[in-house]
Amino acid sequence: MSDRFDIIVVGGGPSGARAALAASAQGLNVALIDEQSAIGGQVWRAKNASILSAPKTHETRAGDALRRDVLASDITHIEGARVWQIETGWTLHVLRKDVSSELTCKSLVLATGAREYVQPVPGWTTSGVLGLAGATALFKQSLTPPGKRTIVSGTGPLVFFVASEIRRLGGEVAAVVTPNSRRDWMRALPSMLGRPALLMRGAIWVADLMLAGVPIYWQRVVTDVSGDDQVRGVSIAKLDQNWARTSEDIMLAADSLCLGNGLIPNIEAAHMLGVPIRHDHALGGWIPETTEDGGTSIDRLYLCGDGTGIRGAEAAAHQGTLTGLCAAADLGHGTVNLQKQAKAKWLKSARFGMTMTALSIPRVGQAQLTTPETIVCRCENVTRATIEAELNAGAQSSNAIKSGSRAGMGPCGGKFCATAIAQLIAQQSGAPVANIPPATPRPPLRPVPLSIAAGSFDYDALPIPKPAPL
Amino acid sequence: MIYDTAIIGGGIMGCGSALRLAQGGQRVIVLDQGDLGQGASGVNAGTLSLQIKRVKLMPYALKGHACWEAMGKAVGFAKTGGYTLAFNAREAALLQERQTLKAQAGAPIEFVSNNQLRNGEPNLTQQVVSASYCAEDGYANASLTGQYYLGKLRDAGIEYRERCEVTAIERDKNFKLTTPQGTINATRILLAAGAWLKPLAALMDVHLPVQARVNTVTVTERMPPLMSTVIGHATGLLTMKQKANGTLLIGGGWQGLGTPQEGRGRVSVDTVRPNLALAQYAVPALGTARILRSWTGFEANVPDFYPLAGVLPGVEGAYVLGCVRGGYTIGPYISQLMGDYILGREPELPLFDPGRDFKEGTI
Ligand SMILES: Cc1cc2nc3c(=O)[nH]c(=O)nc-3n(C[C@H](O)[C@H](O)[C@H](O)COP(=O)(O)OP(=O)(O)OC[C@H]3O[C@@H](n4cnc5c(N)ncnc54)[C@H](O)[C@@H]3O)c2cc1C
Numbered sequence A: 001m002s003d004r005f006d007i008i009v010v011g012g013g014p015s016g017a018r019a020a021l022a023a024s025a026q027g028l029n030v031a032l033i034d035e036q037s038a039i040g041g042q043v044w045r046a047k048n049a050s051i052l053s054a055p056k057t058h059e060t061r062a063g064d065a066l067r068r069d070v071l072a073s074d075i076t077h078i079e080g081a082r083v084w085q086i087e088t089g090w091t092l093h094v095l096r097k098d099v100s101s102e103l104t105c106k107s108l109v110l111a112t113g114a115r116e117y118v119q120p121v122p123g124w125t126t127s128g129v130l131g132l133a134g135a136t137a138l139f140k141q142s143l144t145p146p147g148k149r150t151i152v153s154g155t156g157p158l159v160f161f162v163a164s165e166i167r168r169l170g171g172e173v174a175a176v177v178t179p180n181s182r183r184d185w186m187r188a189l190p191s192m193l194g195r196p197a198l199l200m201r202g203a204i205w206v207a208d209l210m211l212a213g214v215p216i217y218w219q220r221v222v223t224d225v226s227g228d229d230q231v232r233g234v235s236i237a238k239l240d241q242n243w244a245r246t247s248e249d250i251m252l253a254a255d256s257l258c259l260g261n262g263l264i265p266n267i268e269a270a271h272m273l274g275v276p277i278r279h280d281h282a283l284g285g286w287i288p289e290t291t292e293d294g295g296t297s298i299d300r301l302y303l304c305g306d307g308t309g310i311r312g313a314e315a316a317a318h319q320g321t322l323t324g325l326c327a328a329a330d331l332g333h334g335t336v337n338l339q340k341q342a343k344a345k346w347l348k349s350a351r352f353g354m355t356m357t358a359l360s361i362p363r364v365g366q367a368q369l370t371t372p373e374t375i376v377c378r379c380e381n382v383t384r385a386t387i388e389a390e391l392n393a394g395a396q397s398s399n400a401i402k403s404g405s406r407a408g409m410g411p412c413g414g415k416f417c418a419t420a421i422a423q424l425i426a427q428q429s430g431a432p433v434a435n436i437p438p439a440t441p442r443p444p445l446r447p448v449p450l451s452i453a454a455g456s457f458d459y460d461a462l463p464i465p466k467p468a469p470l
Numbered sequence B: 001m002i003y004d005t006a007i008i009g010g011g012i013m014g015c016g017s018a019l020r021l022a023q024g025g026q027r028v029i030v031l032d033q034g035d036l037g038q039g040a041s042g043v044n045a046g047t048l049s050l051q052i053k054r055v056k057l058m059p060y061a062l063k064g065h066a067c068w069e070a071m072g073k074a075v076g077f078a079k080t081g082g083y084t085l086a087f088n089a090r091e092a093a094l095l096q097e098r099q100t101l102k103a104q105a106g107a108p109i110e111f112v113s114n115n116q117l118r119n120g121e122p123n124l125t126q127q128v129v130s131a132s133y134c135a136e137d138g139y140a141n142a143s144l145t146g147q148y149y150l151g152k153l154r155d156a157g158i159e160y161r162e163r164c165e166v167t168a169i170e171r172d173k174n175f176k177l178t179t180p181q182g183t184i185n186a187t188r189i190l191l192a193a194g195a196w197l198k199p200l201a202a203l204m205d206v207h208l209p210v211q212a213r214v215n216t217v218t219v220t221e222r223m224p225p226l227m228s229t230v231i232g233h234a235t236g237l238l239t240m241k242q243k244a245n246g247t248l249l250i251g252g253g254w255q256g257l258g259t260p261q262e263g264r265g266r267v268s269v270d271t272v273r274p275n276l277a278l279a280q281y282a283v284p285a286l287g288t289a290r291i292l293r294s295w296t297g298f299e300a301n302v303p304d305f306y307p308l309a310g311v312l313p314g315v316e317g318a319y320v321l322g323c324v325r326g327g328y329t330i331g332p333y334i335s336q337l338m339g340d341y342i343l344g345r346e347p348e349l350p351l352f353d354p355g356r357d358f359k360e361g362t363i
């Protein structure tokens, strides 16, 4: 395998794979790198080989189509490979099977997707609690439900999808709990009518739950998870329009809980490379600044998919095609016509996706669910009270909170606590979260063993500059 | 409102000076373009080592160590002792020459036998040819600097403003500093802007020959105990220690990319790699530790690598403090001297005239 490409795409989800296909179809030499073992990303994740005979779902079909297209193309697909460092000009350091290699390209496309946000509540780190989106990965890969009796809680359509999947896989859904009201959904209806197929799928999920007698608690939220070694039950309470709790808790028994509060774009790679970021609630929070066709302020760096704002799988795929075409065109390959078509499709599907994202936009009351004793940073075990003590001592920024409390200094690099911390700073200072940027991102993009980062070396060949002045 | 002294830069130099001036009865304000203590003072490797201090700065470093010891737990201080290693004959000769001079300057540095070394640090490589030891060495936790000084300023009732960049300085009867938070008036000013001293002094048409280095530091995940002291290399190109929580901090002044003017530095793989290779060479068991973060910080210096500490040349009432090699170690002390000087007192040890001829070796 050569290590030089015209274009490297990082991320083999719908967006990155489509970007790679579009650029490859223009005759460019393209590599597609993903840390998973198969193309598909979060949403169209492939099943484990052992369960390939399981029934096909909408997701597996879409994923299979994408995997077939990539297989039939000239794309160099580098699977199970983690990009841990990117240098401008483009050299990528890629960790695969305990070996790090360097790949170079003329243009780089980042399609790093999204991750899940979970608003910390007391007990959310108890064993048996899963992310709502994270649970879908479990279903797709291994076809197992999270427990015997599961409570499914979260915002947007995902909560119904997850609940119906659990039932399909033979698990019991004790209840669906969603902060959204029926009214939120009525408001979303007009833009859903333009996508009858998707609306239909959603209706089937809800109908299935209702027929099975699964209680759906609208405009409610999980306030507490009980259980020492394993989830025993959860408390839920009613919310007002601003998602502040208005009622006493009631207890529901369960041995597992899926909990999620929407998705956050994975912006670290772009942010580290110097792409300016801005805050947009409607797109999931902090996003890198891009042009509509994926260009950035940095020469030959392109971004697409949920990493540029949460618009859903379909939009991610179209945006990928558009971005791949533009990256190819900038290298002198391709036509404007295809770009126009892709852009029109993208804009249409993005409108629908953003309607779904809107159901997960955090509201002011949400931060109160994180009580003083609740752990906010899981990696370093930092509670809200500790963070508030820093705030009271004068810390005013994500960086200052991180330095003072270690929140965000663990292996995840603050990916999972940054949002909750910004909320706390916002609350205390009265500033909007849009004024509270995340802490400075630090390389590597993924933890790497020191021996691999160091590479092989010969002591006598170490470049030892002249010693410091005496 | 006219402050007695406005301090531009809220790193260790600016905050330390502010505390001294306030003790002396002055009304001071500290201004920082970012957050307090998030410049070099907040991102450095935190090594408090006499073994890597310059000979002529040793008296300041010894006093600095005493200051850190007094600050104690609040800054994550630990006196662990430290070894400096040589892996070949050339390095051993360098070590011998340098540590002898440093010991003569007052640092309690001794050479140790292979057995003593192995007793102290059993996980070290067998490749060590020669090693020196200093019981005074240790570290503090640089990320706590901002928090610590912020608390001290508050306790002392000293005003400070964050996200308050000084963009223009006018001088008539008083100094008038333009900031996004309004104009600040002060009788005196102290420039303590670290790697940004050059553009800051340029606002008053003073040329300071300040250059910036872009030092890199790397931290690993938590590991079982691998070392108990601060470990360095004869060339100064490696410093490492394991914190109480098990994480390992690896530095050594390897250069990243970027300039202070651009705002942020960038880690360069080309320099991180040899830094980590050297660390792994010294302690082979480090190989399995996962790297969590690397970062850079800007360290300022002038051509002779001695501090700027005194009157800003040609501007009455303006002072400058910065460019101190090993400035984290020496900062808490030299900032007291600076405070005393501004208060009109005789400093305990001499300062370093910013108006000197940097090429002549006048120090
Ligand atoms: C856990 C999870 C589950 C989801 N499940 C569903 C669902 O069931 N249904 C639904 O409609 N939506 C789901 N979503 C939303 C869905 O992710 C997006 O709408 C869609 O997948 C976006 O496509 P994408 O190509 O932009 O990103 P993704 O599909 O997220 O693809 C990004 C890819 O980049 C790879 N990657 C990122 N960084 C690196 C790196 N440094 N090195 C190597 N590879 C890297 C990741 O492994 C990933 O495969 C889920 C989201 C998450 C976070």
Ligand SMILES: Cc1cc2nc3c(=O)[nH]c(=O)nc-3n(C[C@H](O)[C@H](O)[C@H](O)COP(=O)(O)OP(=O)(O)OC[C@H]3O[C@@H](n4cnc5c(N)ncnc54)[C@H](O)[C@@H]3O)c2cc1C
Pocket: B008, B009, B010, B011, B012, B013, B014, B031, B032, B033, B034, B035, B036, B037, B038, B039, B040, B041, B042, B043, B044, B045, B046, B047, B048, B164, B165, B166, B167, B192, B193, B194, B195, B196, B197, B200, B215, B216, B217, B239, B251, B296, B297, B298, B299, B300, B321, B322, B323, B324, B325, B326, B327, B328, B329, B330, B331
């Ligand atoms: C990565 C690294 C590792 C190091 N390791 C060690 C070590 O192990 N041991 C050791 O002793 N020393 C070490 N040093 C050196 C030490 O950190 C510095 O000498 C010391 O922190 C400098 O302090 P300072 O206050 O002068 O600068 P800084 O801490 O950089 O403070 C200057 C402040 O001025 C502010 N500022 C700049 N311009 C303006 C303006 N126009 N208006 C308002 N504010 C402004 C900045 O925001 C900044 O906060 C290291 C340095 C670095 C960078």
